Amino acid sequence: MKPEKLSDFKKTLSRLNTSELTEICLRLAKYKKENKELLNYLLFDAQEPMKYAEDVKIFLTADFESMQRHYFYSTKSLRKIIRLLNRYAKYTGSKQVEIELSIWFCNNYLNYVDLKTSHKPLQALLNRQFEKIIKLMDKLHEDLQFDYQQEFEQLIINAEKKAKWINKNEYL
Numbered sequence: 001m002k003p004e005k006l007s008d009f010k011k012t013l014s015r016l017n018t019s020e021l022t023e024i025c026l027r028l029a030k031y032k033k034e035n036k037e038l039l040n041y042l043l044f045d046a047q048e049p050m051k052y053a054e055d056v057k058i059f060l061t062a063d064f065e066s067m068q069r070h071y072f073y074s075t076k077s078l079r080k081i082i083r084l085l086n087r088y089a090k091y092t093g094s095k096q097v098e099i100e101l102s103i104w105f106c107n108n109y110l111n112y113v114d115l116k117t118s119h120k121p122l123q124a125l126l127n128r129q130f131e132k133i134i135k136l137m138d139k140l141h142e143d144l145q146f147d148y149q150q151e152f153e154q155l156i157i158n159a160e161k162k163a164k165w166i167n168k169n170e171y172l
Contacts, residue, residue, distance in 0.1 A: 034087065041091040049092040053100050056088045064112045071119040078113070078125050081105065099136045099148050102129050106155055115163040123165055130156070130171050 013021065029036040045052040060081055067077040085105055089098040106129050113122065133152055137145050153172060160168045 037087070038091050041088075046092075049094050049097050050100070052088075052092060053097045056085070056101060057104050060084060061108070064108045067112055069114050071114060071117040071122050074113055075119065075122045075125065078109065078122070082125065082129075095136050095139045096144060099133055099140070102133050102136070103148070103151060103155060105129055106133075106159070110159055110162050118165070123163075126159070126163075126166075134171065 013024075016024070025039060029039045041052065045055070063077060063081050063084075067074050082105065085101045089101050092098075106126060109126050109129070113126075117123075133148075137148055137152070140148065156166070156168045156171050159166045
């Protein structure tokens with residue numbers, strides 16, 4: 001069965017009364033965790049997306065702190081963290097929050113991951129985040145671009161000092 005178009009949903013939902021809309025929202029939240037998380041964000045956190053980003057950082061810091069040092073397990077843990085970061089950033093719909101979370105991830109990567117390993121999948125996780133940040137910066141307002149560009153340059157310089165396999169010329 002193929003779902004209707006979003007415009008059809010919008011028309012139908014605009015005709016419903018408040019109690020019917022409430023019922024639909026509760027049923028959506030009941031059956032899928034992501035729907036419940038999105039509804040939680042929209043109802044309680046949408047007014048302050050940067051505060052939400054800080055809450056996400058606090059929540060995911062525990063995952064970094066409990067991560068194992070072995071490259072195989074740390075790669076799995078980092079993929080999980082990236083998956084969660086992307087999900088939470090998607091809820092906000094804000095490129096600024098997405099960059100904020102990506103830069104935070106990269107800084108924590110440099111602090112918690114064994115940077116002496118030559119495990120390519122582990123290295124690729126950081127490289128992909130760098131590339132993602134570069135793409136997202138182009139979509140920001142010029143003032144924000146300037147601020148995040150400076151923060152990103154500092155991140156790259158710091159990363160090059162800590163990990164020999166990072167070449168700052170690739171990203172700057």
